[in-house]
Amino acid sequence: MEKIEPEEPYDEMADRIKTMIRKMPQIEPPVRLLPAVMEAVKAKSVPLWLRAYRWARSPRSVTFSLLHLVPAMALCALLVCAALFQHGRENRNITLAESGESIPVVLAVDMPDAHSVQVVGSFNNWVPQPCSLNKDNGSTRWTVTLQLQAGRYEYAFLVDGKHMPHPHAEFYQDDGFGNQNTVLALGKEDDI
Amino acid sequence: MSLPDGNASEDDSQLVASILEGDVNAYSTLVLRYQGAIFNLMYRMTDSYEDAGDLAQETFIKAYEQLYRFQRGKKFFPWLYTIGLNHARNFLRHNKRIQWVSLEDCAIDSELDHPGQQEENICAKLDYAQLHEALNQLPLDYREALILRYHEGLSMDEVAEAMTLKLSAAKMRVHRGLAKLRDILERKQNGKDRT
Amino acid sequence: MTFRKSFLCLFAFVVAAAVPVEVNAQNDQAGVTHAVRHAVEEARKAGVPDAIINRLLANGYDNGAEAASMANLVGIVGKVKKDDLPLEPFVSKIEEGMAKRIPAASIEQVLNQKKQDYLFTRSVTADYLKKYGLQQQMTPEDLVGIAESLYSGLSRQDLARTVEQAPAGSIFTLKRVISVQASLKRVGFDPKLSDRIISTALEHKFFARQRRGFVRALVEGKRKGVSDEKITEAALSTMQNGGTVAGFCSKIGVSSSDIGL
Numbered sequence: 001m002e003k004i005e006p007e008e009p010y011d012e013m014a015d016r017i018k019t020m021i022r023k024m025p026q027i028e029p030p031v032r033l034l035p036a037v038m039e040a041v042k043a044k045s046v047p048l049w050l051r052a053y054r055w056a057r058s059p060r061s062v063t064f065s066l067l068h069l070v071p072a073m074a075l076c077a078l079l080v081c082a083a084l085f086q087h088g089r090e091n092r093n094i095t096l097a098e099s100g101e102s103i104p105v106v107l108a109v110d111m112p113d114a115h116s117v118q119v120v121g122s123f124n125n126w127v128p129q130p131c132s133l134n135k136d137n138g139s140t141r142w143t144v145t146l147q148l149q150a151g152r153y154e155y156a157f158l159v160d161g162k163h164m165p166h167p168h169a170e171f172y173q174d175d176g177f178g179n180q181n182t183v184l185a186l187g188k189e190d191d192i
Numbered sequence: 193m194s195l196p197d198g199n200a201s202e203d204d205s206q207l208v209a210s211i212l213e214g215d216v217n218a219y220s221t222l223v224l225r226y227q228g229a230i231f232n233l234m235y236r237m238t239d240s241y242e243d244a245g246d247l248a249q250e251t252f253i254k255a256y257e258q259l260y261r262f263q264r265g266k267k268f269f270p271w272l273y274t275i276g277l278n279h280a281r282n283f284l285r286h287n288k289r290i291q292w293v294s295l296e297d298c299a300i301d302s303e304l305d306h307p308g309q310q311e312e313n314i315c316a317k318l319d320y321a322q323l324h325e326a327l328n329q330l331p332l333d334y335r336e337a338l339i340l341r342y343h344e345g346l347s348m349d350e351v352a353e354a355m356t357l358k359l360s361a362a363k364m365r366v367h368r369g370l371a372k373l374r375d376i377l378e379r380k381q382n383g384k385d386r387t
Numbered sequence: 388m389t390f391r392k393s394f395l396c397l398f399a400f401v402v403a404a405a406v407p408v409e410v411n412a413q414n415d416q417a418g419v420t421h422a423v424r425h426a427v428e429e430a431r432k433a434g435v436p437d438a439i440i441n442r443l444l445a446n447g448y449d450n451g452a453e454a455a456s457m458a459n460l461v462g463i464v465g466k467v468k469k470d471d472l473p474l475e476p477f478v479s480k481i482e483e484g485m486a487k488r489i490p491a492a493s494i495e496q497v498l499n500q501k502k503q504d505y506l507f508t509r510s511v512t513a514d515y516l517k518k519y520g521l522q523q524q525m526t527p528e529d530l531v532g533i534a535e536s537l538y539s540g541l542s543r544q545d546l547a548r549t550v551e552q553a554p555a556g557s558i559f560t561l562k563r564v565i566s567v568q569a570s571l572k573r574v575g576f577d578p579k580l581s582d583r584i585i586s587t588a589l590e591h592k593f594f595a596r597q598r599r600g601f602v603r604a605l606v607e608g609k610r611k612g613v614s615d616e617k618i619t620e621a622a623l624s625t626m627q628n629g630g631t632v633a634g635f636c637s638k639i640g641v642s643s644s645d646i647g648l
Contacts, residue, residue, distance in 0.1 A: 014370055017377070020323050021342040029231035030245045037223050037252040042216055104261065116359050122479045125446070126486035130352055130359070132266070145263050152532065154483075161358075163487060171570065174538045176480070176497035177489045183539070 102147040103186050107131075107155075109166060112140035114159045119144050121155025121181075128158055154181040204268035212260055223252050226269060229344055230276050236328070236335065237280040247283055251276040270346065270354035277336065277355065326376040334369030341366050422458040430465035439464070439478055446482050456491030463498045472505045473527035476535070507543055508534040511550045512561070519555040529558050536565045540573035554589055563594040570602050577615040584622050591626045600632045608639035 109131075111117055118128035123146060131142040142157075154173055157164045163179050165172055171183035204225075210218040230251055234244035255275050262271055327335050333355070340351045352362035430440055443464065447457045460481055467477050477498055484494035512525055512533060537546060549568050553561050564585055571581040584605075588594050593601075608618050621638035624630065636642065 013374060017323075017370065017373060018342045020320065021327075021338055022345070024320055024323060024343055026228055026232045026343075027235055027241075029227045029248060030241075033227050033231065033245060033249055033252075034220060034223050036249050037256075038217075038220050040249070040253050041219055041256045118358060120483075120486050122483070125442075126479070126482040127356075128358060128486070129356060132263075132353070145261065147261055151528075152535075154479075158358075171539065172573065173535065175483060175487075176500070176538065177484060177487060177493060179487070181483075 102149050105146045105148055105184070105186070106143055107146065107166065108141050108143040109157060110139055111142055111159055114140075114142065116158075116160055117142035118158040119146075119155055120158060121153055121184075123148055123153045123155065131157075148184075148186055150186050153184045153186070155184060156181050205264055205266075208259060208262055208268065209264070211256075219256060222268065222272075226272055227252070229269070230272065233273070233276055233336070233339075234280055236339070237284065237332070239328075243283070247280055248276070251279050254279060267350060267353075269344070270350045273340070273354040274356055322377060322380060326373055326380065329376050330369060330372055333365050334372060337362060337365035338369045338373065420454060423454050423461070426458040426461040426465065430461050430468065433465040433468040435465055435468045435474065439474055443478060443481060446485055450485040450488075452485065452491060456495075459491070459495050460498070463495060463502070467498075467502055467505075470502065470506065472502065472509075473531055476505075476531055477501060504537050504543070505530065505534045508537070508546065511547050512558075515550050515553065515561065516558075521555075521558075525558060529562060532562050533565055536569040539566075539569040540571075541565065541569045545572065549585075556589070560589070560594050564589065567594070567602055570606060574606050574609050576605075576609060577619075580615050580619040584619055587623050587626050591629075593626045601635065604632060604636045604639065604641050607641045611640060613639045 107119060109117065117131040117133075119131060120126045120128050129144060131144040134141045134143055154175070155166070156175075156179065157166065165180045166182040171185070172180045173183050175181050204222065207218045207222055211222075227248060231244055231248040234247040234251070235241065238244055238247065251272070255272050258275070262268065327338070330338070336355060337351055340346045340354055341348070346354065348359060348362055348366070351357075351366065352359045355362060355365075357365070427440055427444075431437070440461065443461055444457065446452075447460070452460075464474060464477055464481075468474060480498060480501060481494060484491075484497065509525075509530060512530070515521075516525065533546070537543065541549070545568065546565065549565055550561065553564055567585060567588070568581060571584070572578070605618055605622065608621075609615070618639055621635055624638070625632075625635040
């Protein structure tokens with residue numbers, strides 16, 4: 001539920017400053033900026049097979065939830081495993097280890113009562129990263145998309161500032177400070 | 193030079209989809225749409241036209257390379273802005289031009305208790321040059337929060353996203369940024385009045 | 388000039404220039420800033436990369452750490468490097484502690500404990516490698532994976548016992564065995580039955596290949612209230628008959644979607 005902020009008394013000075021910021025003239029960018037960018041990106045044109053590969057690997061959700069998994073979520077979970085745990089594929093052109101490419105991971109958690117959810121972890125030097133709120137089909141899901149190299153990571157959520165490991169994940173670790181972190185392992189040794 | 197309206201957001205997503213399907217030329221629309229905002233961000237960060245141009249160019253190239261990570265349905269500008277801000281910070285770090293201005297060092301002692309007469313004077317005399325100079329004196333986070341909120345017209349959620357902050361932290365930066373800006377403008381005005 | 392500002396200057400110099408720090412010798416604060424400088428110099432001498440030192444100091448600045456605390460933390464990282472242990476888990480733990488607003492003294496305590504745990508882990512695994520005449524060297528990543536199991540449910544005694552009883556094999560298999568052991572202990576699985584599962588898995592080289600979702604299924608089964616005996620029976624049967632993880636799931640009433648398969 002959206003928090004209703006109390007109305008502030010009218011402040012003419014603040015209002016004037018805001019208006020001036022809004023109307024503040026800006027410097028025109030150099031004329032060469034657009035052509036220079038386009039020249040550079042055209043040189044980086046992506047071959048069709050890699051575009052198809054990236055499209056197939058575009059972010060999927062990893063969801064841990066008490067809620068019953070409807071077929072669409074089961075499909076997401078299947079797609080998650082295809083993206084996250086790429087083992088035993090016969091005709092892959094690229095392995096993650098070979099290409100050094102990062103693995104897209106979407107962390108999702110259902111928190112209908114939260115006002116803000118962030119993720120902190122060893123993948124972002126424990127700097128809080130905000131999660132986006134998605135309200136679909138009656139569920140309130142907070143998600144964040146990460147691009148991670150193969151490896152082992154610890155993370156947790158900050159729900160309204162309070163530390164919380166990812167519910168119903170399988171692997172946890174004591175952080176030494178009295179909390180638990182969730183362990184995420186990606187790559188060839190990632191799963192047991 | 194404010195950002196496009198809400199419809200452009202859907203348009204941005206469609207453009208991204210086209211680009212990912214191979215229509216590279218569609219990227220020029222995105223560049224045209226946001227080059228002003230990104231270039232000015234870089235200019236504020238570096239105070240150099242040359243560096244700002246280079247950094248803006250690099251930002252768009254980086255964004256293109258990472259376009260497949262862009263989450264469909266989200267707004268493009270906050271995502272692009274985050275890339276730009278990080279790129280600028282890295283540039284400043286590597287070029288030993290770190291803006292280590294502590295937020296705590298900016299004493300917020302000016303809140304809302306100014307005599308009405310002072311406010312009238314300031315309102316009457318405020319011009320863009322003063323505003324620009326005052327903004328440059330703000331800590332980076334405050335300044336960018338104000339620009340994103342009032343110049344680019346982002347919602348607070350979008351400001352938080354673009355700056356990779358909690359919503360409460362973004363609100364704090366806007367609120368305190370405004371208070372500090374006002375404080376700077378008043379001191380300038382008081383200084384002028386005395387001369 | 389306040390202590391804090393002099394400390395901020397110190398940060399700015401070190402991060403910006405990565406050259407020997409200029410001490411801003413302020414009267415009663417000179418001792419503290421000297422301590423930071425000394426810790427930084429010692430860390431550099433030990434071989435800690437400047438990028439790591441800068442990362443630590445910048446993190447400390449961002450989180451408002453006191454200079455004395457930073458001196459201690461940098462000092463510990465220097466000692467970790469001297470002991471030739473991987474730095475990342477320690478640096479990450481400092482960042483984590485600061486992000487979670489843990490008092491510096493507690494972070495130091497955790498780091499010191501961690502150092503001892505890593506040294507212990509290295510010692511018991513060295514014995515294992517030596518015992519089987521394995522030419523393979525333990526990589527830093529291997530050491531991290533095994534040492535971190537001490538925070539996932541295993542005690543030092545558990546770890547030592549597991550490594551001691553592990554048959555000859557690869558570091559890869561050893562890591563998996565330890566990981567399984569830790570996961571089972573964490574959910575309170577019967578220790579004797581855990582040992583049976585692991586010994587059977589080793590006997591049938593079950594861990595030599597990827598068994599995606601096996602332990603997750605086991606843990607989920609326990610969460611659903613399936614008895615340890617039934618889970619063990621199903622696990623042993625799966626391993627002995629060359630069964631699949633999906634087959635194991637169905638035996639214990641866990642669906643593939645429950646474990647993301």
